Amino acid sequence: MIRINKNESPIRAFTDETLKEIVVNSRFFEYPDDEYDEFLEAYATYNGFDKNQLSAANGSDEWIQKCMIALGDGPVLTINPDFFMYTDYAAQLKRPIHYVNCEEDFSFDLTKILTAMDDLKPSFFILSQPNNPTGALFSDDFIQQCSDKMEALGGYFVLDEAYIEFSEPYTVPAGKHVIQMRTMSKIYGFAGLRIGIVITHPDTIALLNSIHHPYPINTLSLQLATHLLRDQPSLDEFFAYQRARAAQLQAIFxxxxxxxxxxxxHTNFIMTYGENALSLGRYIESHGFLPRTYPDDALLKEVVRYSISTEENLNQLARIVTDWRSHYDSVNDQSLEIRDKVK
Incomplete structure (x- = not known):
């Protein structure tokens, strides 16, 4: 079964030789003070940030947890659907969390969100940009109005940008209350190495890191990431491959x-929904590809989501989808013929 349900990179960024060289030269018998600083410098340089704006931890999951612990005592507000870990970490900490539900087409009404902010006065509002699981990118105006409202209420605005490298740039609002979360799990292909980054004002970093672990990321992860970030030509080529696969996947559906x-x-996955989407999803799974489904979620019960794979695998997936469409068209043509005869 080919797994296309986890939004992972279909390939790794290193050759066997490069990987061996980095591991052999890794000083994993020492604490990674220098490695941590070198990683932040490399990440800042590649992405055009000030190093003082950055901090890193054990995946973006740890940053979500830190937000739940450190950002005030009031309720949390998010949208539905969005990344399920917001709910999980709120539950772990017994922190109230509230939701603004999507419309029937999975879009979101800005007025409803702003009204919920006024009513709840949350300590922070968190959403994924682009959205997970829909893949939609919120407009600059949408983001700015949410930011302005949270600043006026004295709360924080957390933008979970796990897939932002697959999207076009957007305007990030300014202010100490704005926190960007990023990860190296997606386009960098480091899902198993657990590296998450926040970009925000140093004062806000200090608040989040008031519960900081002394060494939040292991030496090998840091050295692999730093090596990748410093090799810009190879990383640019790796990103181009991932984005090409995302475009290939989109075209199929x-x-x-x-x-x-x-x-x-605007991500490395694509979301489909409705009765025919379920039919197609079942057909694809019966032919060796495992998509993401949500049978236990009332809102997403008719959703099927697919993430990228290798070019070869996606070519095979395209043929499977074409076969399903041929069957679909044949059945519908027969139904039309029967109806015409009855008339």
């Missing part, structure tokens, strides 16, 4: 948008 509901994506 957008070509069927006349019979299934498809949301154009």
């Amino acid at each position: 957008l070509n069927q948008s006349d019979v299934i509901n498809v949301i154009p994506s």
Whole structure:
């Protein structure tokens, strides 16, 4: 079974030789003070940030948990659907969390969100940008109005940018109350190495790191990441491969948008929904590819989501989708013929 349900990179960034060289030269018998600083410097340089704006931890999950612990005592506000770990970490800490539900087409009403902010006065509002699981990118105006409202209320605005490297740039609001969370799990292909980054004002970093672990990331992860970030030509090529696979994946399903509901994506996955989407998802799974489904979620019960794979695998997936469409068209043509005869 080919797994396309986890939004992971389909390949790794290093050759065997490069990987061996980094591991052999790693001083994993020492605490990673220098390695941590070198990583932040490399990440800041590649992405155009000030190093003083950055901090890193054991995956973006740890940053979500820190937000739940450190950012005030009031309720948390998010949207639904969004990343399930917001709910999980709120539950772990017994912190109240509230939701603004999507519309029938999985879009979000800004007025409803701003009203919920006024009513709840949350300590922080968190959402993924682009959204997970829909893949949609919120507009600059949407983001700015949410930021302005949270600043006026004295709360924080947390932007979970796990997939932002697959999207076009957007305008990030300014202010100490704005926290960007990023990860090296997606386009960098480091899901198993657990590296998450926050970008925010140094005062806000100090608040989040008031519960900081002394060594939040292991030596090997830091050295692998730093090596990758310093090799810009190779990293640019690796990113280009991932983005090409995302475009390839989108085309497969957008070509069927006349019979299934498809949301154009700014990520490495694409979301489909509706009765025909479920039919297609079952057909794909029966032919060796495992998509993401949500049978226990009332809101997402008719959703099927697919993430990128290798070029070869996606070519095979495209053929499977074409076969399903041929069967679909044949059945519908027969139904039309029967109806015409009855008339």
